[in-house]
Amino acid sequence: MDLPIIDNQTFNNQDFTTNLLPKAEYSYCTFVNCNFENSDISNNVFLECEFHDCNFSNVNLKHTTLNDVLFKDCKLVGVNFRDCNDFLMAFSFVDCNLNLSSFSEMTINKTQFSTCKMHQVDLTSTEAKSCHFNNCDLKNALFENSNLEGSDLSSAFNFEIDPSSNHLKSAIFSKDNLFGLLKPFRIKVK
Numbered sequence: 001m002d003l004p005i006i007d008n009q010t011f012n013n014q015d016f017t018t019n020l021l022p023k024a025e026y027s028y029c030t031f032v033n034c035n036f037e038n039s040d041i042s043n044n045v046f047l048e049c050e051f052h053d054c055n056f057s058n059v060n061l062k063h064t065t066l067n068d069v070l071f072k073d074c075k076l077v078g079v080n081f082r083d084c085n086d087f088l089m090a091f092s093f094v095d096c097n098l099n100l101s102s103f104s105e106m107t108i109n110k111t112q113f114s115t116c117k118m119h120q121v122d123l124t125s126t127e128a129k130s131c132h133f134n135n136c137d138l139k140n141a142l143f144e145n146s147n148l149e150g151s152d153l154s155s156a157f158n159f160e161i162d163p164s165s166n167h168l169k170s171a172i173f174s175k176d177n178l179f180g181l182l183k184p185f186r187i188k189v190k
Helices: 179-185
Strands: 005-007 010-012 025-027 030-032 045-047 050-052 065-072 085-094 112-114 132-134
Touching: none
Parallel strands: 005 025, 010 030, 025 045, 030 050, 045 065, 050 065, 065 085, 085 112, 112 132
Antiparallel strands: none
16 A cells, blocks of 8 residues: 655644544654554654654554654653564654563664663563663663663663573673672672
C-alpha cells in the first residue's frame, strides 16, 4: 500500500486519541505537545521527524517505521518498540520517560538516551552496542543476555547488570556506578 507523503509540516497541540493520525509517510515533520496515548499509529512511516512534549503512553507502533527520529521531553510509558518495523530503525531520546517500555530482542546500536527515566525498561536479549545512557535512571531495568559492548553507562545510575549474563566488552562505567555490576553477586563494598 502506497502511503501519502506529508513533508515538512508542524503539528501543534493535536489530540490523536480522538482523531487518529492519518496513515502516511511523514518526513521532516515536527510534532509539538501532541497526545497519542493509547492510540493506534501502526503502519505509519516517520523519516527524520521530531516529537517534543508528546505523550505516547501505551501507543500501538506495530509495523511503524522510525528512521532518524528524535523524542524530546516525551512520555513513552509502556511502549513496545519491538513491534516497530526494524528496517533502517534509528531514534534518540532526550529528557524522556520510558518507564515500562520494551526494546527486548531488538538491535538498537548507537542509540542515544540522554537524561531519561527508564524504570523497568526491558532490554532482554537486546543488541545495544555503542549506545549512550547519559545520566539515565535505569532502576529495575531488565538486562539479561544483552549486548552492551562499547556502550557508555558512565553517568547512568540505579542499574543492576550481571556481567556473567551480559556482553560488556569495552563498555564504559564510572567508579561511582560500579556497584550496579557487583550487586548481582551480593558483594559488599565498604
